[in-house]
Amino acid sequence: MKELLSGNEAIAQGAWECGVEIGVGYPGTPSTETLENLSKHDVVYCEWAPNEKVALEVAIGSAMGGARSLVTMKHVGVNVAADPLMSVCNAGVNGGLVLLCADDPSIFSSQNEQDSRNYAAFARVPMLEPADSSEAHEFIQRAFDISEQFDTPAMLRESMRIAHTKTLVETCDTANKPGLKPFEPTPSKYVMVPANARARRLAADERTDQLIEFAETTDLNRVEMRGNEIGIICSGACYQHVREALPDASTFKLGMSWPLPPKKLAEFAAAVDHVYVVEEACDYFAVHVSALGIKLDVPPCGSLPQAGELTPALVKAAFGVEAPAHVAPAENLPIRFPSLCAGCPHRLVFTTLRDMHAVVTGDIGCYTLGASAPLNAVHSTIDMGASLSMAHGMELAKVPERTGHPVVGVIGDSTFAHSGITSLLGTVYNGGAGTLCVLDNRTTAMTGCQGNPCNGVTLTEQVRGMNPLDVPAGKPLNIENLCRALGVEDVVSVNSQDLKAVRKALKDAVKASDRLFVIVFHSPCRLIDRHREQVPTITDCRACGRCINLGCPAIGKDEDGRAVIDETQCIGCDQCVQTCPFGCIAKDGE
Amino acid sequence: MAENTMNTTTVLLVGVGGQGTILAGDVLAKTAAASGYDVKLSEIHGMSQRGGSVSTVVRFGSHVSSMICDEGCADVVVSFEALEALRAQQYLKKDTGSLFVNDETIVPVSVAIGLGTMPEAAEVEAQLEALNAVRIPAGEIAREAGSPKSTNVVLIGALSTVLPFEENVWRDVIAKRVPPKTIEANLAAFEAGRAAARK
Numbered sequence: 001m002k003e004l005l006s007g008n009e010a011i012a013q014g015a016w017e018c019g020v021e022i023g024v025g026y027p028g029t030p031s032t033e034t035l036e037n038l039s040k041h042d043v044v045y046c047e048w049a050p051n052e053k054v055a056l057e058v059a060i061g062s063a064m065g066g067a068r069s070l071v072t073m074k075h076v077g078v079n080v081a082a083d084p085l086m087s088v089c090n091a092g093v094n095g096g097l098v099l100l101c102a103d104d105p106s107i108f109s110s111q112n113e114q115d116s117r118n119y120a121a122f123a124r125v126p127m128l129e130p131a132d133s134s135e136a137h138e139f140i141q142r143a144f145d146i147s148e149q150f151d152t153p154a155m156l157r158e159s160m161r162i163a164h165t166k167t168l169v170e171t172c173d174t175a176n177k178p179g180l181k182p183f184e185p186t187p188s189k190y191v192m193v194p195a196n197a198r199a200r201r202l203a204a205d206e207r208t209d210q211l212i213e214f215a216e217t218t219d220l221n222r223v224e225m226r227g228n229e230i231g232i233i234c235s236g237a238c239y240q241h242v243r244e245a246l247p248d249a250s251t252f253k254l255g256m257s258w259p260l261p262p263k264k265l266a267e268f269a270a271a272v273d274h275v276y277v278v279e280e281a282c283d284y285f286a287v288h289v290s291a292l293g294i295k296l297d298v299p300p301c302g303s304l305p306q307a308g309e310l311t312p313a314l315v316k317a318a319f320g321v322e323a324p325a326h327v328a329p330a331e332n333l334p335i336r337f338p339s340l341c342a343g344c345p346h347r348l349v350f351t352t353l354r355d356m357h358a359v360v361t362g363d364i365g366c367y368t369l370g371a372s373a374p375l376n377a378v379h380s381t382i383d384m385g386a387s388l389s390m391a392h393g394m395e396l397a398k399v400p401e402r403t404g405h406p407v408v409g410v411i412g413d414s415t416f417a418h419s420g421i422t423s424l425l426g427t428v429y430n431g432g433a434g435t436l437c438v439l440d441n442r443t444t445a446m447t448g449c450q451g452n453p454c455n456g457v458t459l460t461e462q463v464r465g466m467n468p469l470d471v472p473a474g475k476p477l478n479i480e481n482l483c484r485a486l487g488v489e490d491v492v493s494v495n496s497q498d499l500k501a502v503r504k505a506l507k508d509a510v511k512a513s514d515r516l517f518v519i520v521f522h523s524p525c526r527l528i529d530r531h532r533e534q535v536p537t538i539t540d541c542r543a544c545g546r547c548i549n550l551g552c553p554a555i556g557k558d559e560d561g562r563a564v565i566d567e568t569q570c571i572g573c574d575q576c577v578q579t580c581p582f583g584c585i586a587k588d589g590e
Numbered sequence: 591m592a593e594n595t596m597n598t599t600t601v602l603l604v605g606v607g608g609q610g611t612i613l614a615g616d617v618l619a620k621t622a623a624a625s626g627y628d629v630k631l632s633e634i635h636g637m638s639q640r641g642g643s644v645s646t647v648v649r650f651g652s653h654v655s656s657m658i659c660d661e662g663c664a665d666v667v668v669s670f671e672a673l674e675a676l677r678a679q680q681y682l683k684k685d686t687g688s689l690f691v692n693d694e695t696i697v698p699v700s701v702a703i704g705l706g707t708m709p710e711a712a713e714v715e716a717q718l719e720a721l722n723a724v725r726i727p728a729g730e731i732a733r734e735a736g737s738p739k740s741t742n743v744v745l746i747g748a749l750s751t752v753l754p755f756e757e758n759v760w761r762d763v764i765a766k767r768v769p770p771k772t773i774e775a776n777l778a779a780f781e782a783g784r785a786a787a788r789k
Contacts, residue, residue: 004623004629161632164632164633165630165631165632165633166629166630167631168623168628237657240655241655241656241658243655244655311658311660313660313661324660324661324684325662325684326661326662326680326682326684327680327684327721328680329677329679329680330676330680330717332707332709333673333676333677333706334697334698334700334701334706334707334708335700335705335706336641336642336643336674336677337642337699338607338642339641339699340640341641369640373700373703373705374703548702548703549703551703553699556697556701557702
């Protein structure tokens, strides 16, 4: 049957068809929907792990136990999983093990645009790179075959444009299940003490030689000769842009981006007058193809950009192909940046921190938007968990004493479970002081409201429709109890929709500058709690701008600067009612 | 240009997060596929969904390569909001591209907080006029059809008048894609959108 599937849906479909037994991952744009779709198949067991390192370790275990296992994450997640990756690459597998990493060139929803192909080369594990959903569906199955044939974990890399582009896929409605492989203890293969690790390193080198031979002959790598003048080496979405921009150019389409096939590439280079690499946000091919002794040319009209995703227009520009005429972009349009939703439970925490002139070390999630105007409340966002550990570092550098501004670390519930717990432990262990906030909105909101250890919703429950608000008491993680168990004495719980309580908790915490305070703010994300209350009305507005500075998408201004509520967007959360210093915003009858 | 790009049609759907561009793109892509074309639909998820500008690209033809719409390459732009139509104007094929605009303006948060100013309504009118935009009061039409949430399907109806797909294929895809209880209202919205575009 032909279906229109995104790259992520196609990978899930292919994984099911080739008998994957176990799927593990951590949500991260643009990888998230892969595991959600795989989990819809009752015969495949899938779970969210607290972080990517745990996810990969679970999958290493299930693969060692004989089950075909898929582990999914976004590109920066591979950094977290790099520790097990760099050793399991030598140990190898029993059942197939494939790591899906979804890269984000142009940084649509990430902190950086690192290229995961470097990890494949670093770990010396084979990497396949599909160029559309049809290939994604095929390559995931080929990756499992390669993993088992060569006794190695394999990686599948997709960029956002592959993950989130729907193309036609010929799917199969039956799964071909190889079943579980027997587990026989082989400590020499899996116990990475030096003597074994040295032997496995040599085994991995032998395997690399075999993989290079495989790369020379596999149909995953495809030479398409069209003319002798220009030859282009490319992969993934960039291949599609090259076909669009330079339809007459010969192409070497690498479906396997590590290891490269030296002989086949040299033959291609010899067959054309000029050979180029076309890749985005990285010089991976440029470095590795050059290292094979192949001389690469610079495009006739200048190099391709080093940063950001490629487009057909950028390829055309580098190769001197005329771009179509178009009207100039409009000037002076007001920008439309993303903002916290109407009624978002994070908002009052950030307006309070802003008004306190706190130095805020932030983290990864919706609440990164606390950095946007008019909140402007966040001073750093580096990686998952960094909010809490960086706040400790700022304390060590005596920033509060030197600037007169309190330092406050702010992290969300899912991110706290991901990497914040160890950060907090480090501060407690070393006798650190300061104020740390956990914003518990009962879900992993930014990536589409996933389950996590804090809300207690498993992936199986999530894809079958369980709302985190319906989880029975006792199942969700009790964040306060965990913090106390770690050794934090001052732990308070606050309703994040109650402005007075938010202000009091933050003021009390920063006043006690020699102690470590953890404030856990609770109130559900308005994407999982959809209830609406009465819309307030505004009378005698003094145009002071306080409610405007909430940055609520439901509040605008009229020509005289007075606040106006957009009734279609307002959900009646009362944040503006509490914020107005003159009591001008109120609900009828209150 | 080689054949494979000559006969590719590119439709760009733009709007504000939450306006229903994703469903509209899905209906278009499925209609193209059901009509026997190769098709690619590219969406951007994540950060941009929280009230930011959003865009979906659908390209179809005998064989589609890139999933990206470059400047000057869109045969049709459908904008769910007036400012977003101007923000996307450079993507239209010069002189031959069609632009459908929902007659609605959503003021960005940046305006209220003083980081931007709204262009004058007359100025927006004039710019849309210069682009030969077809204005569709899609929100009003949807409300009249008894289904305020089907604004996106009204716009799909308008779009359908310039694309080479059979009306019954569109209707079949819409009926399968929307919640069962809303099929009738959505098909009425689709018809109303077609009628509005032909005025």
